Amino acid sequence: MEYQDLRDWIEIPMKMGELKTLKGCDWNLEIGAVTELVAHKEDGPAVLFEDIKGYPTGYRCCPIP
Numbered sequence: 001m002e003y004q005d006l007r008d009w010i011e012i013p014m015k016m017g018e019l020k021t022l023k024g025c026d027w028n029l030e031i032g033a034v035t036e037l038v039a040h041k042e043d044g045p046a047v048l049f050e051d052i053k054g055y056p057t058g059y060r061c062c063p064i065p
Contacts, residue, residue, distance in 0.1 A: 010062065013046040023051040027061075035063040 003009045013019040025031050031049055038044035049061040 006062065009046075009064075010048060018045050019048060020045045021048045021050055023049075024053060025049050026053045027055065031061060031063070 003012060010019065022034065025034065031052070034047060034049075038047055047063065049063075051057060052059055052061060
């Protein structure tokens, strides 16, 4: 699928029911571990991290494996 920016990338899997949003994760301990686990699953969802510990409200992260 083609997308123009991060908003498009988020919207496409969201419409497909393939986006999981995780809030309050630790940037140093959890984001990397969750990304690694999801990347090794054949049918793993896209993951969007919001409200990351230690970062201002509104910062988001969507690792693309």
